[in-house]
Amino acid sequence: MTKIATYLGEKGIEYLRRHNPFPDVDYICPVPLHPTKARARGYNQAALITKKIASYYSWNYRPKIIKRKKYTQRQSNLSPEERKLNVSRAFSIDRKGMSSDSNILIIDDVFTTGATVNSICRLLKKQLDGKIYVLTIARA
Secondary structure (H helix, E strand, O other): OHHHHHHHHHHHHHHHHHHOOOOOOOEEEEOOOOHHHHHHHOOOHHHHHHHHHHHHHOOEEOOOOEEEOOOOOOHHHOOHHHHHHHHOOOEEEOOOOOOOOOOEEEEEEEEOOOHHHHHHHHHHHHHOOOOEEEEEEEEO
16 A cells, blocks of 8 residues: 555645645645554555655644544445535544644545545634645545
8 A cells, every 4th residue: 555655645746846736834634544444454545645745845744633533434335415424523633833823734535525624624724724725636
């Protein structure tokens, strides 16, 4: 999986170099997996991709800004409305050491309906005044 994550991270870097859509990133973080899923899988593909991008740009990699506190079922088998309910209250934010005007780039590996990143962004917007960016590597 690390070879694929490296490749996808390089594609993310290529896109960012070409388009420069996020000129003022303070922190970069992946969409988290629940600890149970992370242990079972052995890796978080979004975290591997995020590390690659963060390293290239020397951005402050903070993988624990967003925490998945609720175990959720796979989104792929759910309707758009079920996806929204599935990730409702699934996340928490850890702002330690961050100012309220910090700009955050969230990396997600797959975008389907946007329920996951929308849930995270709503939560971040309640706690931060800075910009929230999302880069998704693939669309399902």
